[in-house]
Amino acid sequence: MFTPRPVPRFFLPLALFIVALAAFWPGVYGGFLFDDYHNIVTNAFVQIKELSATSLWKASKGYSDNTRQLAMVSFALNAYWAGIHPWAYKVTGLLVHAVNAVLVYWLALRLLAFSSRIQAGHRPMAALALAMVWALHPIQVSSALYVVQRMETLCFTFLFIALLLYLRIRNQQITGEPVNQWLWSGLVLSFVLAALFKESAVLLPLFCLALEATVLGFAGSSGQRRFWRISYGAGSALALLAFVFWAVPHYSSLEPYGGRDFNTVERLLTQGRVLWLYMQQMLLPLPKSIYFYYDDMAVSRGWLQPLTTLPAIVGLVLLFALAVYWRKRFTLAALGILWFFAAHFITSNVIGLEMVFEHRNYFALLGILLLVAELVSRLPVRDGPAIKYVGVAVLVLGVGFLGAVRAATWGNPILLATDMTSKNPNSARAAMDMGVAYFELSDGDANSPFYHFAARQFERASALQGASTLPDVNLILMNGAAGFPDDLVDIEAVWQRYLQRLRALHLSVETRDSVWSLLQQRLNARDIDDDRLQQAMAIIIERQEQPDYRHAMMADYLLMHLGQQEQAEAHYRLAISKAREGGNQQLIERIAAELAASGYPKLASELTGLTMAPENIFLNRLKPDSTLLQQLNQGGN
Template identity: 45%
Template sequence: MLKGEHAVRRWQQWAGLSLIGLLVLAIYWPGLSGAFIFDDYSTIVENSRLHVATLQPSLIWHAATSFDPGGTFGARPLAMATLAMNHAVGGLNPWGYKLVGLLIHACNTALVWVLINTLLAAPAATVVLKDRTRHGAAFAVALLWAIHPIQVSSVLYVVQRMETLAATFMLAAMICYLRGRLCQIRSGSGWPWLLATVLLTLIGLLSKETAVLVPVYALAMELTVLRFAASNPSVARRWRGLYSVAVIGGLVVFVAVVVPHYWSDHYLARNFGTWERLLTQLRVLPMYLLQIVLPTPGNLTFYYDNVVPSRGMLQPVSTLLGGLLLLGLLATAICTRRRAPLVALGILWFFVSHLLTSNVIALELAFEHRNYLALLGVLLVACDLVLRAPAAARQRVLPAAVLAILVGSAGLTLIRSATWGDPLLLATELVVENPGSARASADLGAMYFGMSDGYANSPFIDMAIGEFERGSQLPGASIISDQGLILTAAQSGRDVPSIWWDRLVSKVQTGTLSPETTGALFSLLENRYKGVALDDRRLAEAFRALFKRTTLPPYSYAQVGDYAMLHAHDEGLADEMFVQAIDNSVADPGYARKVIDALNRKGWHRQAELAHARARDLGLLAEPVAAAPAGAK
């Protein structure tokens, strides 16, 4: 190609990417006016450690480790640091958080375009393509990936910045891997690119653990479009040996370490065990495929808390049918690995994308955002099929069909974005599309209550109570709607029927203890501190029932102990809670010392003595800690 032609082609590519970026911004822009939702509250709104006032590095660093699950990479410090920066600039205005999420998605779209372009340039990827055809195919795939309706809940659901930011580094890592390997295939040295792959993967892990899948994506590319090839035979042998060792080692670690660690007949805080979770994924993965192929509002419901776990291959029968479909897809990938490697890669890509979330880890059964990268696998299959179509069809029929799909997807996504931009419309839509979701019901009830503006006789209070009552009686519903009922009545000055407390306590005693259960109870406690008149006897009863069934971090017990002294006036409960806080501080002796010091400062000397004695018995007091004054009560 002549230099001038090359410059023109490069300009056209940049113009195409700019057009994609503008389209993405325009389609998602109506959704920026939406509110926080679901896990946004626990991760951002209620997470005081994230609420930094300035961009001072020390404050950002502290906030970066404020993600509760924690762990080696589980703290997700890079993603949390960016959320803290958002707070420093705009407080808790959701608009700025959503804008950053949208910009990350636009960046990822450009990376997808580069990745597809690079993939299609691999000698074994597909039929021989002209540059113009390859760039056009990459353009269509990247655009459809960016504006597909299933992506809305990844882009506009703020907390999923962890997913999308990790994807940024994963996509960049895979581009570097492909370029490095193509250099080796074409007689060049690809090691600088491959070293960049490692670095980008490690950075991705700081956003979300999903980045650990980069080597598995790389294996999928080797099995299909790269085929462990290299111009130097010794390099090719080393790649085969490396992947053989990695696969064997990974399987050993999975069977010997991961499965024993996570396997459970009944997960804590879930209504299913490991085997039931794995069976359910045989239905969930085909559901994802349907959502990708047919992304209508009825198929994209955001909340999936009412997905019923599979109890056997025929309970329900769709478990078996889904398993057969997935088995057929894997067989297709094996059979087409040589003849249509891009089809095989697309199928493997989809499965790799769900390797963590559809495995033995005790996660929730389904979420749309888990398809953020998985969608690309389906589009790779479609791309290969289009490129292999007869020339006449590619020139006459397929362009119009592709354009129709792009326009249709853009329209559906624009509508969904606008819905996400209106909190009441979104809450109503989620209930209409999934009336069996207790979470959707609780959102709508809370929206009605917010619209009452605190007026006790507002009709919105009655609407809120009606929706909370409906949601509280849904099969398998947590206490979140019961909590909403109690708070709505108490904050509006109405009587709280004892049946509402009875139902809440009964669910805590016998129901599934999900994170929503503890969150709802502590929300009641926080509202009590804010002056909301609640029945302290029943709230204390609920906490006693909770702590009989589960173990929480030590500060949770200290918080309830404080409440027992200040509001419930139940010193027996306070004694139990502060001693339990010490019991759970074995891994953090410093916290035990803080509890004892705080009790002494508040003058709660009997509780300080009990806590001090327990800490001494557990060997947590390496240095002397002041006990209560002699004779103090």
């Protein structure tokens, strides 16, 4: 019987790390995408100019609700060393992914030991094959190279470490060895660090419970068995109570979520189809089925709308039931299925997130691969296991090839945009990216054919079902920058369409921020129709209460650009009142300083009660000056 030759202990992890880097390396030459812009590129908290404890502390507060602190600090460090050049951000993200591949290898090595069908001598190569497929899978490209998803990948760096420590602790308990208390400390520290990168860290207890329900079986001495069963039973009961009496009332809604066109029931119904889409992408990663933007995903409005909704949900229930039923006989397969469901517990639940994102499968893919490993180990073969080795090698090479091709596509913005629009022509976001890529090629020259291509792409994006206000905003900004030939774009029609959508669309991040994007560009001396802009601001203020800094921006515009001091004072007073309520003294001081610098020292003193020396501060309160191209790239939530 074939027995693999032993290899040095760290040779396989090192080889895995190098291959993971090399396969996706062409993708680091691509650009920023979608949520990268408002989270990183135009986020003043992140774009630090000095390396100090104060600047890093401010950067840690750069995400909504002051969460994901360490992720924001990591972006700030990139910003300090590399500015807004995407290469450095992407290389950092790829290095994190390669490290995670090694952690997955070590985790797989320990999990495969629970299978009696995989001999000890074969486990290192089996673990390497599993980790290689996990690292090189095409669905992982967006996690590794979509900069903002470093939040997810670094969170799972520490979750992988926590799972390794948990398995080590439980192994010592099961074998009767004294448990090293430093392992417990490391486990707790890993969980805390993971939570500071992203909220996905709260899934760790679910991952550990799945381990106990399958491969570990709550093993140990009688006292340990009792402890773990009671602990997980009580923890599950408390978690269920928290979910029912806090999470569901807090997050669910029978009306459409803010900024979405679906409610909680519709979201849960749709997620049944989404989870099967994920599984199909993982098990059959054909290039045409993985295309990053899924904004045209049909929402399930009822159990049979569309018809696949009910069968999808029934299938998921049966799959989960089978995993629970066979958890002691097919332990790895059951663990894989349970981990897949656990990985999607937050993102496929009642919180009003977007329907589909590939990066949500970063850990879930490992679960599906454990299922595949169990199936492969049980395949009957007549002439020995050699055919399995060949088959697994072909699988690794095939998946690696597909992943490398997709990574190379991500390394070229125009190629990526073309790829996304060809695979998903109904995606307004893909059409937007195509327009941005053309605009970049034009270098803002209205005489360039690429400038015309960009305008036509934005017109096409605006006409697609489910389009946001961004295509129209981009056309308005292009018109303000260089204008259009008379026969290319009817800018008056664009403005009317934009205002109509602003009144009718749900107030998504894209919709509500579009007004302030236009205002910011007007403050930066962009040629934008003031009458239309005031109409847009009136609509957004009527539809949604605005924070302090938005009123300050409006006041600056009314006073400095339009000379409407009475209207400006009203917005200044509202901004200052809100700032005082929220403890935002910095904004009040900046208002006073800017008014004084602009020749209104008396008004500054009357409004703020502060006497400020004139300072050369421009009118941007939240974000660094955005170029037109960055504004065109502005993403959503």
